[in-house]
Amino acid sequence: MLADWWQYDFLRYTLFSGILIGLICPLLGTFLIVRRLSMMADGLSHVTLSGVAAGMLVSKKIAFFSAVNPLFFGMLFAVIGSLFIERLRKVYKAYQDLAIPIILSTGLGLFTVLISVADGFNADLYSYLFGKIVTVSIEDLYALVGVAVVVLGTVFLIYKELFAVSFDEEFARVSGVARRSINLWFMVLVALTIAASMRIVGVLLISALITLPVAASLQIARSFRQTIFFSILFAEISVLSGLYFAYLFDWASGGTIVLMAVLIMLIVLGVKKLRAIMR
């Protein structure tokens, strides 16, 4: 069974995509969670979904777009959505999390309308919703590699700014950090990451991969760097074991990965509790 992963192109693409997703989702997720913006991923994933539906609709109706991967429409919508969230957060300063349900319901509303306009879609849509191994193409992989390079490069270059803004936005501002531009760029990266990851885990489960490994990591990490390290470690274990079992038993890959992440979180909580009792 393991040899299959090298023999078939689509499995290899899936494996590489999975490894990249397991790297960038928890990396951005750590910053999102400590800023209490974990629901942001949910909001943006629904906007991405509406983008994918729009992409499918135009490729069905307009010949010119028929060759365009709906994923790129998803990315476009997600980026617009992220800019919109930043705007809303400014308008509703005292109710910053209000931006998320607004964006989420807008995305879902748009999605359902687009489906009804298109008179339903083929089974391909299912893979965007829940993630499916066989649908990963080389084009999807390239898009993901591009996003991953930008995400990793950004975190490497402006780690201290991201940390400062996440830990204490007011202090960062007083220190002369361009916090608006940093917030905006960060949200764009989250949007791109979500859009690029959806082929594997699916839009509905992507926020789980952004939050669950970080939730487990927060329990045991002794520093912020360790929080990032453990969340990536847990995410990679979830992705690799999840993909393996999904292929072995023909389960939905997204769901299997998420269940693995839940399992890891429960194990971490259990071990921590056990050690507290033993002490």
Next chain:
Amino acid sequence: MEPTTQGVPVVKLSGVSFQYDDKVVLDGVEFSLERGEFVGIVGPNGSGKSTLMKLILGLLPPSKGKVELFGQPLSKFREWNRIGYVAQQVAHGAGGFPATVQEVVASGLVGKVGLFRRLNAKHHESVRAAVERVGLTDKLNQRIGSLSGGQLQRVFIARALVAEPELLILDEPTVGVDQESIEQFYSLLRSLKEENGLTMMIVSHDVGVMSQWVTKVACVQKKIHFHGTAHEFEHNQEKIMQSMYGDSVRLLSHHH
């Protein structure tokens, strides 16, 4: 110390007003802070003392008037690493954040080091020095969640000190800090002023403790009602309170 700013007030406010909606918070404030001073800003809740601080830090724009830092108008001022800021602790809720003392203090260098640059060995050395200055060397690699309120406040002082500012601004720094640590805290501030020559500005509602440590006091209630030495303040306290609170002065004596 640059010769061009010698003799120029560190902070200068001329005719500064601030209002939001219809509420006038500050009305024509004149205020200046000279190099080496340690001024305490006092006033009741809602008197505008925190607003005053936010205007100086550029966190709020004045509705009217002019704010100058180190002789430069606020709109042109870019040398933010000359100013260290310690915010009210309750505003943080930072205890649960998964970071070590080292990481938090190092974040104080963010403006000084500059975009796209990473911390080098010298920066890490200055982080260690700042942590030692506030007496938390043994906690350097601990998560901030394991610290007491007083210790956490000293972490924030170290974060403000690490970039070697000339002016330190503190907003209600003793809220949520136990009585014993408050004394320690003020003596740390005093030694920072005396040994490092820092100019300091502290906002506090706890007039009693603060006025023993500062060199000057400014009383705020929409305007600056008094601005003089701590000694003068102690001797004229009743008169100042009368002018600030008017009829509601009885309310205040209830607090004492």
